Amino acid sequence: MNRDVIINFDILNKDALLIVISGPSGVGKDSVVKELKNRAGQFHFVITANTRAPRFDEVEGVDYFFVSRTEFEQMIKNNQLAEWSHVYGDYKGVPKVQIEDALHSGKDVLMRLDVQGAKKIKKLYPFAILVFLLPSSEKEWIARLQERAEGQGRDVDMDIRITKVKEELDTLGSFNYAVVNADGKLHQTVDTILAIVAAEHHKLDHMREKITE
Numbered sequence: 001m002n003r004d005v006i007i008n009f010d011i012l013n014k015d016a017l018l019i020v021i022s023g024p025s026g027v028g029k030d031s032v033v034k035e036l037k038n039r040a041g042q043f044h045f046v047i048t049a050n051t052r053a054p055r056f057d058e059v060e061g062v063d064y065f066f067v068s069r070t071e072f073e074q075m076i077k078n079n080q081l082a083e084w085s086h087v088y089g090d091y092k093g094v095p096k097v098q099i100e101d102a103l104h105s106g107k108d109v110l111m112r113l114d115v116q117g118a119k120k121i122k123k124l125y126p127f128a129i130l131v132f133l134l135p136s137s138e139k140e141w142i143a144r145l146q147e148r149a150e151g152q153g154r155d156v157d158m159d160i161r162i163t164k165v166k167e168e169l170d171t172l173g174s175f176n177y178a179v180v181n182a183d184g185k186l187h188q189t190v191d192t193i194l195a196i197v198a199a200e201h202h203k204l205d206h207m208r209e210k211i212t213e
Contacts, residue, residue: 017108017200018125019043021193022118023133024165025088026145028181028189030063032133033112035190042197044105046098048113049075052090065095083113083120088160092117099125108197115168122174129200130175131193136182141165144183 021029021036037045049065051072060066067075072091075081084093094111102109113121118130135141145161172178177196181189
């Protein structure tokens with residue numbers, strides 16, 4: 001046996017992944033991200049900026065950066081945002097520095113974005129893995145929206161929401177995975193997402209890229 005031959009079995013993808021948790025309003029994106037924070041120390045979480053008022057359980061600099069409309073518009077003017085949108089009367093977006101710092105952290109990077117934001121990030125970072133969250137049924141989705149609106153002391157315009165969600169479902173072809181986040185099954189949802197991340201690290205696509213370089 002030739003002992004001078006070196007066999008390299010170190011072929012798993014150890015590069016940091018960029019995972020985007022997305023989906024329509026009311027599918028539980030925030031709950032999923034919070035549970036991921038509780039369950040795994042492997043992620044660097046990107047914090048987005050938002051002009052809406054904080055909800056009762058949200059913490060500045062942890063869940064979002066809550067900024068004024070004037071501050072946000074200045075960030076747009078200064079080209080400080082990787083992506084931004086104006087949804088339901090509020091601005092939301094991702095500061096570029098957040099993404100760059102995250103990608104240099106050595107950890108898998110996780111972002112929570114609306115559907116349009118996820119598509120914009122995919123264009124900027126084609127290697128991003130987009131996960132589309134879904135409710136288990138239309139009935140469950142409507143109940144969630146109404147419950148959240150009541151908790152915030154406001155009405156919800158279902159006609160606008162239904163039109164919006166139909167448009168967002170039409171974009172599923174831009175996403176890599178769809179995961180159902182059913183009521184009472186948050187742990188299963190997170191287990192599925194963690195399994196997706198593990199599987200992505202075991203894909204051999206990156207090897208094909210190296211061979212063709």
